[in-house]
Amino acid sequence: MRLLHTSDWHLGRSFHRVDLTDAQRDFLTWLLAQSIDQRVDAVVVSGDIFDRAVPSVDAVALASAALAQFANAGIPVILIAGNHDSATRLGFGAELAQVSGIHVRTRTADLDRPITITDAHGPVHIFAIPYLDPDVVHDELQTGRSHVEVLTAAMNRIRTQLQEVPGRSVVLAHAFITGGQPSDSERDIRVGGVGDAPASVFDGVDYVALGHLHGAQQVSGSTSTIRYSGSPLAFSFSEINHVTSVTLVDIAHDGQVEFSLIPTPVPRPIARITGRLEALLADPQLAVYEQAWLHVTLTDDRRPDAPMDQLRERFPHVLVMEYRPDSALVTVDADLARLRAVAHDPVEVGRAFLAYTGGGEPTDDEMAVIATVEELARHVHESSA
Numbered sequence: 001m002r003l004l005h006t007s008d009w010h011l012g013r014s015f016h017r018v019d020l021t022d023a024q025r026d027f028l029t030w031l032l033a034q035s036i037d038q039r040v041d042a043v044v045v046s047g048d049i050f051d052r053a054v055p056s057v058d059a060v061a062l063a064s065a066a067l068a069q070f071a072n073a074g075i076p077v078i079l080i081a082g083n084h085d086s087a088t089r090l091g092f093g094a095e096l097a098q099v100s101g102i103h104v105r106t107r108t109a110d111l112d113r114p115i116t117i118t119d120a121h122g123p124v125h126i127f128a129i130p131y132l133d134p135d136v137v138h139d140e141l142q143t144g145r146s147h148v149e150v151l152t153a154a155m156n157r158i159r160t161q162l163q164e165v166p167g168r169s170v171v172l173a174h175a176f177i178t179g180g181q182p183s184d185s186e187r188d189i190r191v192g193g194v195g196d197a198p199a200s201v202f203d204g205v206d207y208v209a210l211g212h213l214h215g216a217q218q219v220s221g222s223t224s225t226i227r228y229s230g231s232p233l234a235f236s237f238s239e240i241n242h243v244t245s246v247t248l249v250d251i252a253h254d255g256q257v258e259f260s261l262i263p264t265p266v267p268r269p270i271a272r273i274t275g276r277l278e279a280l281l282a283d284p285q286l287a288v289y290e291q292a293w294l295h296v297t298l299t300d301d302r303r304p305d306a307p308m309d310q311l312r313e314r315f316p317h318v319l320v321m322e323y324r325p326d327s328a329l330v331t332v333d334a335d336l337a338r339l340r341a342v343a344h345d346p347v348e349v350g351r352a353f354l355a356y357t358g359g360g361e362p363t364d365d366e367m368a369v370i371a372t373v374e375e376l377a378r379h380v381h382e383s384s385a
């Protein structure tokens, strides 16, 4: 049995205001081609199909078209809701889609009702646990209000069901499992102070296809093989070292799992560069970053004029620019100390402000402007008093 495991598509997401729709469409086209080439028995998508509970019309159209293509190609797709998805909206038409082999699982009640796919060695039961919000599902699962408790209750139901229907088994889930390495782009699932869950909650199945963490990784601590596929695209500069991929999973006749990672197409590399503006514009070694999505940290003592315009002449895809001067002149502590010393004099406060934001002592011309403005303001204030 060969599965293709992916998750966290986040359709509709942008990367620092760059619309990712085209990159996401390219990924889905590539995914279909891979699924055909690799002769997969099914594609499993472990949540966060959309970036928001109310996705954009472009994102909905993209998902709808892509799933129709998988159905036409005769490749089953099993999807669960993630913490970003609205289970109800994602689940619209699920009974109809199922007829075409597109299994959208969003209801807690269905988590122990497997989708069973059979190969030459017999059945593989695929259980799809949608994201379980403890506050919402703890009653239905008759347990406490923590991620550990609701996942444990869900897995207990699945293990009970597995005793009725022998065979190999796969579980899809969207959760933060202890030991997983997060990045900056997940939006914490644990908000509210509820902890993550240990890997051992998944004991007793052959493969656990996880979603939520955006870097591909294996999680240890269970008798089951547990992997996060990671997102197919990077969504934050913290993911510079991720090789985005999908996971090809082979389950042998005896339940032994082998996997390999297939790197996904990269719309544009992402990188961080740091230095003084002149150096960044001149350094021949930086030519490799000219087409990258960039996070630039400028270290000039004085903030250069229109730095973004200058940077973009060489690096048209700068997305974030940060100014962090090398000099001690503008550290927050030093500046606050100077500010306290001059707080009684508006002109001196102006000087300190310019020194802080401009990275150096203001020029005579700048000081003349401040003095004039201060005088005018005082005049207006006195004549209205």
Ligand SMILES: [Mn+2]
Binding pocket: 008, 010, 048, 082, 084, 186, 212, 213
């Ligand atoms: Mn996600």
